[in-house]
Amino acid sequence: MTTDHDGVRELLGAWAFGALPPQEEKAVPLHLGECESCAAEAERLRETARLLGGPRGTAMINGSAERGGPSPGEPEGLLALALRSRPAASRVAPHAAPYAAAVAGLQALLRELAESEPSWATPVVHDWDVHATVGHLIAADEPLARGLGLDRREPVTPAAEDTPWDVAWNARTADVIAYERQRTPEETVAAWAAQAGALLATPEALDPERAAHALTLMGIRLPVADHFLVRAFETWIHTDDIGRALGLAVPPPPGPHLWQLVRLAVHILGMALGTTAPPVLFTVAGEEGDERDDTQWVLGSEDEPVRAELVLEAVDFCLLVGGRYAPDEVPRGTSGDEAAVRNVLERAAALSWL
Incomplete structure (x- = not known):
């Protein structure tokens, strides 16, 4: 159990989403009581989790159930109800709302997986199982995260400056998936949730003016606002991939987000x-x-x-x-x-x- 400043700070995103193993879960409150900067960061991330319907905010699944609807044993099921009730994350700007909702949808699906029989090793797409697909999403979110100044994750994948983006991207994806396969699925989900939460807490996710500047990522130059939409697109596509593999219906994005x-x-x-x-x-x-x-x-x-x-x-x-x-x-x-x-x-x- 880590209690040092840097170690705990890396756990804050996952802690805000309730995705830490029990031993690390205990370390965070102890450190927050002693560290003002980490406490402030934890509060920001916890607010992001609340807007996404995460465990430390208004529980999306429970909240949906309270509004009425099928119980887990009924045809639609709690998962579909939760996915259909994905919040728009009102605190983020409109360009980031589809990504926030897609993150919430995948979280609902992964919670369903963690509580049921289907295996994390279920084949999904390409040669990835569920575990590897979540690892791929970590790698896929990284270019935007780095472009917005978030810390680089381990392991570091060396690449020459003139390496074509697709070659560098394939190498990075393979490295991240290999690294995550050495960890538990829960740790991989926690890492993905932490990075997603950090992206949604950036000034560029909250302020359309900050998101108007352009970045070249994955071989294409777009405003940061559009890169958030790309992240929403891919998160939804892979949520649908996982749902299909597990035999669980995943609704499309809400109408305004879809358009x-x-x-x-x-x-x-x-x-x-x-x-x-x-x-x-x-x-x-x-x-x-x-x-x-x-x-x-x-x-x-x-x-x-x-x-x-x-x-x-x-x-x-x-x-x-x-x-x-x-x-x-x-x-x-x-x-x-x-x-x-x-x-x-x-x-x-x-x-x-x-």
Whole structure:
């Protein structure tokens, strides 16, 4: 049990989310009573946990149950109810709210896993099991965390300055997963939750003006606000991966959050297609009951008439961009030049590095 300043400070994020092993859980309050700076940081992280519905705040699952709804034994179950009730984390700015909600959703799923029979070794995606998938999310959040000044995590992966980003990224992911496999799943979840909580406590998560500056991460230069949306996107995709592997239904992001992800994905897809691709009228259709009407963009060249039309549902489009649909398998409506449509679908699927 660590009680030194640096050791306890590394535990604060996990402590705020109630994700520490019992022996380390006891160390934190002892240190907070003696260290004013750690006590202040713990209070900030605890407020973030409360807004996310974490264990040290308003318990999301219990709160959902109090509003009425199925009990754990009923068809929808407590997990789906909790995921559908993901809070918007009102203290964070709108650009960070989808990430906050996605973090809360994955926490609900992982709590369900910790309390039930399915194994952490259940295969999920690529060659990752549940444990490795959470380790991958630690690595995936790191570039933004470092870009916002958060401490670098162990182990350190050396890379030459001219190493292509995707080569460096694959090496880092492999190193983090290998490191986390030496630890318990609970320790890995605690590390992920701590880093997520720290990201959501940064000034850039709270202030849109601070999030307006651009960073180049994962080979693309975007405002920090959009990088938070990328983190929301990937967290939701992998939550869905884990849910599918375990036979648990994971709802899509709440409507307003889903459309934030859609708009970002369309923007990046437009950048990837450039201005020379055959132009396609692209419609992303909302489900019945959405507050938004269908939304359209012209993708590709602006100097020639539209050659084709393509219609995708919002969730299907996100799953295509997330690499969870093959271009020829995603449900769609089309008309016109099939080659132009296929170009858009293939470029969308190629965006995924998840």
